[in-house]
Amino acid sequence: MISLLLRYFNLMVLTIAVLVIISFSLAYMFPGDTLTNISGIVPQSDEQRVALEAAFKLDRSIFVQFWYYLQNLLNGDWGVSSSSQLSLFDEISIAFPATIELISYALFVSIFVGIPLGFIGGIWHHKPFDFGVVTFSVVSYSFPVFWLAVIFITIFCLQLGYLPLSGRVNFLYDVPHSSGFILLDIITSDLPDKKDAFIDALRHLILPTASIALVTTAIFIRFTRRSIMDEMNKGYVDAAKSRGFTTKQIFFKHGLRNSLLPILPLMAMQISTLITNAMVVETIFSWPGIGNWLIQAIYQRDYPAIRIGMLVVSVFVVTLTISIEFISRAFDPARDKYQRASI
Structure with missing residues (x-):
């Protein structure tokens, strides 16, 4: 270790x-x-x-x-922005938590929707429910994120008027910036209308989170479905069935854990995808995250901001990816036993 x-x-x-x-x-x-x-x-x-x-x-x-x-x-002395003349460290400290919040909720939705659907589809493969799950994953994966975001805005904001168009919270609510996570800041604040502000922030989160989460959810569904199908077709499953164990007993006792082992490395691979999609979605929904901030810096040719912003995003992706990869190796030591080709 x-x-x-x-x-x-x-x-x-x-x-x-x-x-x-x-x-x-x-x-x-x-x-x-x-x-x-x-x-x-x-x-x-x-x-x-x-x-x-x-x-x-x-x-x-x-x-x-x-x-x-x-x-x-x-x-922490990262210089100043050439466009705003403000400290880059202070600006990134405000923008980056907003991006982390967005991708965290999107990853949460992807895991708790994609993995269960993938398991059910893998167990009931080639049945009507499985066909529906596969269709949903293929359609979700086929949509470009920016087009999906525009469709959501057109339907739920402009036509139906159910959800807000942009931002993190209504300007009527003066939420103090402490952690950078808007929901947590509202909960820990002393706002007199805290409940209304919390609901308003949730409504602002729905469309950006859904736009990012759909593609990642489709990936989790397809990967989990394939993982459980491969696991339930292995020899130890047939041996267990011959001893009188039911499919349900085999799945919860052996199949579930063994099928989850490949999922953790998949999470590491999706970090960069989530960051990239979040940067696109932030621009469309005017979400004040690091992606929208970097796009504005590029438009304004703010080279000090571009240089530091790219470094912060890259270090975050590398650190998180390697950390998750280490955790997956620690939980599954068999992955270290590489097979070498022989002539």
């Missing part, structure tokens, strides 16, 4: 180190002034330029500049 932990820790550190180097290099690859790309400040005079170059170590060697950049990253 210790050797496995060290191996994944080294992999995470090396991957993050490469991402930091790439992020550092982007300041020199972006068009425009390198000093502005790093600091987010346009120098107004030669004296200010000399002072900024000395502050950001641009008058020193490239290794000194990288060491200074690394120190600033660890200290």
Whole structure:
């Protein structure tokens, strides 16, 4: 276990180190002034330029500049946005929790809808319910996320008027920002109309969450269905049936656990998909997350914000993916027994 932990820790550190180097290099690859790309400040005079170059170590060697950049990253001094002149650390601290909240709810829905439907479809495969589950998964997986979001807006917002069009909560509710999760912030706040604010935030969450969750739910359904079908066709199941065990007993005693083992690595693979889909959905629903924030930074050519935003998203995806992969290996040590080809 210790050797496995060290191996994944080294992999995470090396991957993050490469991402930091790439992020550092982007300041020199972006068009425009390198000093502005790093600091987010346009120098107004030669004296200010000399002072900024000395502050950001641009008058020193490239290794000194990288060491200074690394120190600033660890200290939370990520520079300022060239468009808003606000601290990038403060802006990302507000935007990124909104994205994490959105993908967390989408993953929750995908797991607790997709996995049970996949299990039922796998047990009753080639039956009417299974055909319905397969049809639902194929249709859900075939829809592009941006088109699905537009359809939801057209039907539930513009035509029926059941759900709000954009944002996280109505502007009438002044929700204090503490954790960054809107529902948690409402629960822990002292708002006089807390219940109404909570319901309003839930209504704002429904369409963005559904737009992201449908594709991931379809993937979980198909993967879980195939996993349970493969597991229930193995030799130990036939042996158990010959001893008088029912299909229900075999499934809950052996099949369920063995079928769930491949699901955990699937969650790791879906993190990047969820992040990508969330960035698209945030733009459509004006959800104030890191995706919408990055898109606005690209439109405004805010290179300091693009550089730091891409690094934060990449580090988050790498850290979460490797952590889930480590947990899955810890629960299923047999995955370490690789088979080598022989001639």
